[in-house]
Amino acid sequence: MSRAEENLKRLEEIVGRYESALVAFSGGVDSSLALAAAVRTLGPERVLAVTSDNETYLPSELEPAREFAESLGVEHLIVETRELDNPDYARNPANRCYFCKSTLYSDLARLAAERGYACVIDGANADDEGDYRPGRQAARELGVVSPLSEAGLSKEEVRELARHLGLPTWDKPALACLSSRFPYGQKITPEKLQQVARAEEYLRSRGFRQVRVRHHGEIARLEVGDDELERAFAERKEIVAGLRDAGFLYVALDLAGYRSGSLNAALKKRGKRTLPVLG
Template sequence: MSMENVSVGPGKTPEGRLEELEAIVADRGSALVAFSGGVDSCLALAVAARALPEGSVLAVTSNNETYLPSELGQAEEFARSLGVEHLVVNTRELDDPNYAKNPTNRCYFCKSTLYSDLHRMALERGYGCVVDGANKDDEGDYRPGRKAARELGVVSPLSVAGVSKAEVRALAKHLGLPTWDKPALACLSSRFPYGQEITPEKLAQVARAEEFMRSKGYRQVRVRHHGEIARLEVGPDELERAFAEREEISAELEDAGFLYVTLDLAGYKSGSLNAALTRPGKKPKKTLPVLG
């Protein structure tokens, strides 16, 4: 991923931007950081570690069925590189039927569970606040989880400072963070059309399929779960390769439990399943949607 011509805002410098971010958490004294290991939460954790005294930052990762297994080791390694204590928990979002039914506001129930648990943990352990990695661009997307964050007083320094996704990557690169060009990676529940129930078995199918694609070197991958059909999204520059390797890919995804495997010709698109929310005259289906 090229960072040419990417700046950190008109009239701003990376150092100045980082000072803005650090000031947002500095007066909290200590922080518990909701840490997924993605580029946003990595920058948020690095900012907290820079702004707060040594030993006053705790990174917490929720390792459950919606989290790719390979991500955990990378998250642990990153926290260790910063000298930050790292705790792995399981917040059991699937235990909430409101979440498992996969309504359009599914993320609200997920984040309510996560942030409630982290808020309680922060109080018990004496941390001054809970921090997450939400950025400015998240405010313009359909993100019901942000409502839960506001309700529970989560501090989002990147969002507060108006730092965009492009700026996140620029600042991460400036700090020398190895995750600066890491592909976007949402929780595995985002692979299911709204209304389709989410189960551990279905999540395991998706996790196996995506881990396989990642092991093959594909950078930007989503395996959308449409019942018996796997709709594979890869980066536009990887479409030709995926088609050329279609037999191997199909065999692996069928072995994971899918009856049919399709390759989305539009390529990867963040939040592609949200299209059902804005399509004129359409409502999210609770059955298999038309593929395309």
């Protein structure tokens, strides 16, 4: 038995503890695998995929999510959430994700109870347990099931298994909500979110795959994959023009390249890996 087959068996055993499931489905590789595993184990008629369409979600991600859920034959609901209505979220504290996930998972748990689903499943993997991720606390408090993490699957193993199953998202670049582009303490507004979304959509239209536009006021700090750094520098004039059109005054290319959760570096420098939940 291959490693992928062993991982799949372990994952299906975890999901198989439940009679039915509502899956928090963003459309990324992690939640796609969680959804596919639930459908394989429980059957499409006992699974509901739910995508949150909100100001922090890239609009271009919605249609691919619809198509993927349809390909599995599973019912797909799109719910609208407005994180920015919560001032604790909008002021962007270090535990911002706690407020987002607490609201989202509460809504999903209520929907699951109303529709008769036994649990709420998310796509957190084992690597997510290692970084500073306050949203994981909200998931634990609300009893969300994280089968990829429970199975001990790293991001690399998630991609490997998704590829084994033939999922089209297996090599999809990592995405995160647009609020992750802002340094902690910088207030998040709809206008700023739209600015980042326009900038990143522009870069993806130019063929860049792994992209983050970090919002530092008038400055856009651009992170791209290591294999795309040279091309980004070569196309700097066009990129500057595009990001200025998006509303930035200055554009900086980060020579360290893309790093997941790069803005957490400020927390680590200040020794704030463990933070209290602010009410």
